[in-house]
Amino acid sequence: MTRLHKVPVIVGLFGLLACAVLLELAVNFGWVMEIIVPRPTDTVLSFPSLQEDMDLVGNFFVTLGMTAAATALALLIGLPFGYFLYRREAYGVAYEGWLAAAFSTPIVLLYPLFLVIFGRNHMTLIVMGCIPGAIPIAIQTRQGLLGVSKTLLNVGRSFNVSERDMFRKIMLPSAVPTIFTGIRIGVMYTLVNIVAIEYLIDFGGLGRIVSQMYDNFSIPETYAAIVAVILVSTFFYWGFGRVEKWLRPV
Amino acid sequence: MADILEIKNVSKTYNADGDSPVKALDGVDLNIAEGEFVSIIGPSGCGKSTLFNIIGGLIDDHDGEVLIDGHEVDGAHKDVGVVFQEESTFPWRSTLDNVAFPLEIEGIDKAEREETARKFIKLVGLEGFENHFPAQLSGGMKQRTAVARTLAYEPRIMLMDEPFGALDEQTRMLLGDKMLEIWAALNQTMLLITHNITEAVQLSDRVVVMSYRPGIIKEIIPIELPRPRTSEVIATAEFGTYVGKLWTLLREEASRGMAEAEASIAAT
Secondary structure, three states: OOHHHHHHHHHHHHHHHHHHHHHHHHHHOOOOOOOOOOOHHHHHHOHHHHHHHHOHHHHHHHHHHHHHHHHHHHHHHHHHHHHHHHHOHHHHHHHHHHHHHHHOOOHHHHHHHHHHHHOOOHHHHHHHHHHHHHHHHHHHHHHHHHOOOHHHHHHHHHOOOOHHHHHHHHHHHHHHHHHHHHHHHHHHHHHHHHHHHHHHHOOOOHHHHHHHHHHOOOHHHHHHHHHHHHHHHHHHHHHHHHHHHHHOOO | OOEEEEEEEEEEEEOOOOOOOEEEEEEEEEEEEOOOEEEEEOOOOOOHHHHHHHHOOOOOOOEEEEEEOOEEOOOOOOOEEEEOOOOOOOOOOOHHHHHHHHHHHOOOOHHHHHHHHHHHHHHOOOOOOOOOOHHHOOHHHHHHHHHHHHHHOOOOEEEEEOOOOOOOHHHHHHHHHHHHHHHHHHOOEEEEEEOOHHHHHHHOOEEEEEOOOOEOEEEEEEOOOOOOOOHHHHHOHHHHHHHHHHHHHHHHHHHHHHHHHHHHHHHO
């Protein structure tokens, strides 16, 4: 890791630590009610009991796995659909607005319908997680391909580049940053939906723990489970960042 | 020398939806000999870039013929290498990988294409920057990377559309010297599209002056300045005479273009 990369990580961790210390002081001085926000130290200390009582690590991997499966499905649907909308301009113009509108609707509220269709199982989580993930991926894939510089395409044409190589060696690398913006947005919405449905139907991973701890008024444990959700989110954000860097180093 | 490139009665009309058709080129005839350096100059809207795209095989639906060695060409041709006005290096590729791109497309193995790419990187004076990415290079260096990439394709005709148009005047003159060195080293045929009179005189054997829309060839001026030539030639009286002569020819066309553009804005 170069200095350029280390500094933001150190600054980020320092900022997080500083916020935790400030929050600790705020709770200690009574500026924040302990019943609403626990001390960060209490949250950290609740991890062992949460692991013992609720298998935190196991449920962390359940949520992570559900998010990974739903994201994989979202990619399988979103990327080709975005490409289709790019290739067929009329469909792209016709459907992009509808997709954007669908993306802004709280699909999570349709969970009773999905429970009826798929039952109270992982499939409901995966399908409901996949829908809000696939939409931004499709939109951004289309936008990324539309945004490929005409000059770069002309460079390809001037070198007699085949259609296949034009896509692989020019269009795709050119569109990668925009597509990955869609993937990052998609995976975050997928995670939010999965945790929300776990919470609502009391099934699955971290969302279920948050729900149960909240119902028990176990505030530090509730926050500890939320921290675990943040770790899932960080994992995907970091992971897709690595993949993007691998596909397009600069 | 025999003509390598023949442009015969080339015309092009753009038909935009709802607008009246625009005739960009009207019966352009031009022959270019092998090893010649020719510049095409004209005001904005004279069809220079259209002609560039037709010769480069980037526009197919035109009237007339473009012939290389007497054979009509349709689409991009291995003998024509193109350098664009706009930023055209691939931002995700290093200088070496950018220059090696056309060789990669041709399926040449990595070691060989890198060796060839290094040769052209050295020729354009970018030795030491092989592993730099375009974002780490200046505008002039990026354009030299694009020139090296086209040279690596080993075309017989280099077609350049204002490759240094976005650069400052001093850098442009120095890169003009570099282009003359490359031209002397490779003995390629060079066809430069430009709106810069001094650049055209500094580099060319002949300057083709085009009229404002529809683009036709107004006059062809042979530049009989001694070779080898560098940018120092601009200090000579003869250079000034050529620049004056070209401006006299262009002034009327440029004024016509400006008046039409202003009328068009006023109408909206």
